[in-house]
Amino acid sequence: MSRAGVTGSAPTGSAPTGAALTGAGLTGAGGPDGELLGRVFLTRVLEPGDGTAGRWVREWGVGEMVRRLRGGGTAPAGVSGQRWAGLLARARQAEPERDLEVARAAGARFVCPGDAEWPGQLDGLGDGRPLGLWVRGRAGLRMWALRSVAVVGARACTEYGAHMAVTLAAGLAERGWVVVSGGAYGIDGAAHRGALGAGGATVAVLACGVDRPYPRGHTQLINRIAEQGLVVGELPPGDHPTPSRFIVRNRVIAALTRGTVVVEAALRSGSLVTARAAQRLGRHTMGVPGPATSAQSAGVHELLRGEATLVTDAAEVVELVGDMGDLAPVRRGPVLPRDLLAPGARQVLAALPGRECATAREIARGVPTTEDDAIARLYELGALGYVERHGDGWKLTRQAMTSVRGGRDVC
Amino acid sequence: MSRAGVTGSAPTGSAPTGAALTGAGLTGAGGPDGELLGRVFLTRVLEPGDGTAGRWVREWGVGEMVRRLRGGGTAPAGVSGQRWAGLLARARQAEPERDLEVARAAGARFVCPGDAEWPGQLDGLGDGRPLGLWVRGRAGLRMWALRSVAVVGARACTEYGAHMAVTLAAGLAERGWVVVSGGAYGIDGAAHRGALGAGGATVAVLACGVDRPYPRGHTQLINRIAEQGLVVGELPPGDHPTPSRFIVRNRVIAALTRGTVVVEAALRSGSLVTARAAQRLGRHTMGVPGPATSAQSAGVHELLRGEATLVTDAAEVVELVGDMGDLAPVRRGPVLPRDLLAPGARQVLAALPGRECATAREIARGVPTTEDDAIARLYELGALGYVERHGDGWKLTRQAMTSVRGGRDVC
Numbered sequence: 001m002s003r004a005g006v007t008g009s010a011p012t013g014s015a016p017t018g019a020a021l022t023g024a025g026l027t028g029a030g031g032p033d034g035e036l037l038g039r040v041f042l043t044r045v046l047e048p049g050d051g052t053a054g055r056w057v058r059e060w061g062v063g064e065m066v067r068r069l070r071g072g073g074t075a076p077a078g079v080s081g082q083r084w085a086g087l088l089a090r091a092r093q094a095e096p097e098r099d100l101e102v103a104r105a106a107g108a109r110f111v112c113p114g115d116a117e118w119p120g121q122l123d124g125l126g127d128g129r130p131l132g133l134w135v136r137g138r139a140g141l142r143m144w145a146l147r148s149v150a151v152v153g154a155r156a157c158t159e160y161g162a163h164m165a166v167t168l169a170a171g172l173a174e175r176g177w178v179v180v181s182g183g184a185y186g187i188d189g190a191a192h193r194g195a196l197g198a199g200g201a202t203v204a205v206l207a208c209g210v211d212r213p214y215p216r217g218h219t220q221l222i223n224r225i226a227e228q229g230l231v232v233g234e235l236p237p238g239d240h241p242t243p244s245r246f247i248v249r250n251r252v253i254a255a256l257t258r259g260t261v262v263v264e265a266a267l268r269s270g271s272l273v274t275a276r277a278a279q280r281l282g283r284h285t286m287g288v289p290g291p292a293t294s295a296q297s298a299g300v301h302e303l304l305r306g307e308a309t310l311v312t313d314a315a316e317v318v319e320l321v322g323d324m325g326d327l328a329p330v331r332r333g334p335v336l337p338r339d340l341l342a343p344g345a346r347q348v349l350a351a352l353p354g355r356e357c358a359t360a361r362e363i364a365r366g367v368p369t370t371e372d373d374a375i376a377r378l379y380e381l382g383a384l385g386y387v388e389r390h391g392d393g394w395k396l397t398r399q400a401m402t403s404v405r406g407g408r409d410v411c
Numbered sequence: 412m413s414r415a416g417v418t419g420s421a422p423t424g425s426a427p428t429g430a431a432l433t434g435a436g437l438t439g440a441g442g443p444d445g446e447l448l449g450r451v452f453l454t455r456v457l458e459p460g461d462g463t464a465g466r467w468v469r470e471w472g473v474g475e476m477v478r479r480l481r482g483g484g485t486a487p488a489g490v491s492g493q494r495w496a497g498l499l500a501r502a503r504q505a506e507p508e509r510d511l512e513v514a515r516a517a518g519a520r521f522v523c524p525g526d527a528e529w530p531g532q533l534d535g536l537g538d539g540r541p542l543g544l545w546v547r548g549r550a551g552l553r554m555w556a557l558r559s560v561a562v563v564g565a566r567a568c569t570e571y572g573a574h575m576a577v578t579l580a581a582g583l584a585e586r587g588w589v590v591v592s593g594g595a596y597g598i599d600g601a602a603h604r605g606a607l608g609a610g611g612a613t614v615a616v617l618a619c620g621v622d623r624p625y626p627r628g629h630t631q632l633i634n635r636i637a638e639q640g641l642v643v644g645e646l647p648p649g650d651h652p653t654p655s656r657f658i659v660r661n662r663v664i665a666a667l668t669r670g671t672v673v674v675e676a677a678l679r680s681g682s683l684v685t686a687r688a689a690q691r692l693g694r695h696t697m698g699v700p701g702p703a704t705s706a707q708s709a710g711v712h713e714l715l716r717g718e719a720t721l722v723t724d725a726a727e728v729v730e731l732v733g734d735m736g737d738l739a740p741v742r743r744g745p746v747l748p749r750d751l752l753a754p755g756a757r758q759v760l761a762a763l764p765g766r767e768c769a770t771a772r773e774i775a776r777g778v779p780t781t782e783d784d785a786i787a788r789l790y791e792l793g794a795l796g797y798v799e800r801h802g803d804g805w806k807l808t809r810q811a812m813t814s815v816r817g818g819r820d821v822c
Contacts, residue, residue, distance in 0.1 A: 289700030289715070291571055292701075292723035292724070293571070293574070293575070301721055301723050304715065304721045305721050305722075310715045313703070316716070
């Protein structure tokens with residue numbers, strides 16, 4: 001059975017991901033592959049974050065939902081005929097097998113609820129949970145999201161804001177944290193660049209198809225993120241962003257991460273939507289202060305007058321998000337036995353020196369693999385508690401050393 | 412009986428203040444005048460904020476305390492001989508009648524606990540309460556302190572900090588609030604100037620004798636404050652500031668006011684002492700954010716990561732400090748019957764037009780009196796709920812109009 005959307009290197013630590021292009025199909029009763037193909041179909045028909053449709057999916061199941069939309073019958077009780085007709089029109093155009101092929105050609109896979117790579121914290125979005133996520137990049141999304149922080153802010157940022165975003169993201173990357181942002185101009189771009197520049201891990205959550213970088217001026221940046229990090233989105237290949245899609249995208253950024261830092265935001269900025277979503281989800285909400293005279297800091301200051309915490313550097317962010325008890329496995333050593341690690345991750349782990357630090361490049365040479373691949377594995381191993389980043393180097397955690405020496409894993 | 416330290420114009424709304432230079436003297440059993448002269452004597456002997464000595468005063472009474480220090484006996488139980496000898500040496504040099512004379516020549520009076528002009532909220536300092544306050548200026552300290560906010564910060568401030576202090580203080584003055592600060596270079600000076608420039612009320616609390624402006628470069632500013640506002644201090648005439656006196660002075664700023672705003676402060680800045688004192692006293696503590704890259708904002712950001720509230724303009728400050736229930740009489744109209752007002756204040760009240768706004772200058776012309784005197788009375792009438800400031804003008808509050816029209820006062 002062929003696997004749709006699996007790139008050359010399968011995500012570490014994740015179980016089989018992808019959908020059958022043939023076999024159990026859209027009209028079948030389901031099964032894992034039918035479920036996945038059904039969800040791919042639904043990402044083409046339903047708008048992201050549509051809570052009503054999400055409720056249908058929950059109540060009827062994916063198979064039944066697909067059947068109703070494919071069948072072209074009358075609207076369910078309580079749904080306007082016009083709305084239902086719009087969905088049926090979209091359903092007639094949907095070609096999920098083709099979407100998976102296009103995605104695969106662009107190096108993207110489709111990850112959906114129930115997959116080993118699915119970040120469980122997205123379930124906090126309830127019926128507004130994504131139907132699935134299109135993912136470009138070699139790292140495992142679930143592992144990376146475990147130790148991630150969102151750094152977001154204004155498109156029209158000041159030099160001060162850009163400086164803070166770069167510095168903060170670099171500092172987070174140096175502490176082994178994954179920086180999540182929206183790939184936009186301004187603060188978002190600065191955050192991604194800060195993480196990349198520090199040889200760190202970053203995730204761009206787009207409001208369009210992951211094969212269609214937006215904004216166009218960030219095509220190179222987003223492709224670079226797909227190489228060294230992950231590019232993620234709810235929309236099927238080729239789909240374009242709209243103002244409302246930017247807004248609903250923000251809930252995914254908030255839900256994926258342990259906390260959201262807003263670097264600069266004017267009053268009524270979209271970044272405040274991300275921050276408020278994070279608050280509703282019980283995540284940490286943080287803001288970087290700026291001059292009280294700066295309109296680009298006014299939205300952040302409004303947040304800080306509420307529940308958000310003021311942060312001025314990466315250490316303060318980590319102090320907050322790292323203190324989440326059972327969500328911070330890295331502080332207490334490995335949480336997954338070594339023999340359950342994916343082969344790629346096991347090889348990288350084996351290439352680490354006993355007690356010394358090594359750079360990602362040195363480790364990659366020892367495997368051997370590419371530096372980008374080594375970085376992807378190292379951040380996953382970091383999330384699992386095996387390794388820690390120290391400045392530019394990586395080393396085994398004390399607990400990992402004990403478990404390696406003792407021949408046993410700490411679970 | 413002569414009144415010591417009463418300037419040409421007695422403070423409005425305050426009962427007789429001052430001390431007999433003759434008659435019931437230091438060795439007498441007390442009475443109001445003996446008590447006052449005894450406290451003047453003690454300000455020369457004891458350091459401000461000395462809680463142990465404050466306890467003696469509370470337990471023994473002023474008269475007994477003076478007798479023991481004048482008598483030159485042995486140290487009380489639990490007090491080191493060296494310390495007691497130091498106090499006795501100071502006591503031998505003290506000349507309270509002369510201090511009062513020097514103060515009067517400099518236009519200063521002595522206000523002490525029990526006086527009608529004494530700001531009762533200073534009692535929150537417990538045994539660290541000032542023995543009394545030397546006051547220069549025509550306004551009544553107690554009335555002004557009722558509606559006052561401290562604006563403090565770094566001596567070595569940035570242009571941004573100075574700009575914020577001036578703007579904030581001017582905005583507070585325009586809303587009828589009294590701006591209290593320490594008369595220092597940097598933020599303090601900018602706050603005083605902002606209030607003065609807006610034709611507003613300001614109080615400088617000095618760490619030295621009120622006849623001896625410090626820093627010398629602020630001589631003109633402090634003299635101007637004594638004309639339009641109030642200059643206040645615990646130390647007797649001619650006394651000089653020391654590092655520890657600056658620190659203990661800050662508790663008076665915190666205790667006098669409804670809240671403290673720190674505009675700029677480096678880590679370990681003295682302004683943070685004021686803010687923490689305000690917190691301990693249950694007053695509002697506020698901070699103005701700045702760039703996270705600015706060392707002069709680092710102390711403020713530390714405060715804001717704790718209990719302090721972020722503020723960016725005067726409206727936000729007033730929103731906070733104005734919401735203190737029974738401490739905010741002005742919101743609910745006059746709290747003192749008109750016939751209990753001092754004659755100067757009654758005249759200013761009578762000079763206000765029925766429903767229109769008038770500037771302090773226009774009102775002064777109607778009394779007639781000086782503009783500075785009219786300002787002093789207007790802020791007192793504001794604290795009592797009779798008048799409100801609107802931009803550059805003053806008008807009767809609705810409640811005051813009702814009480815004037817109806818011929819009755821609202822109590």
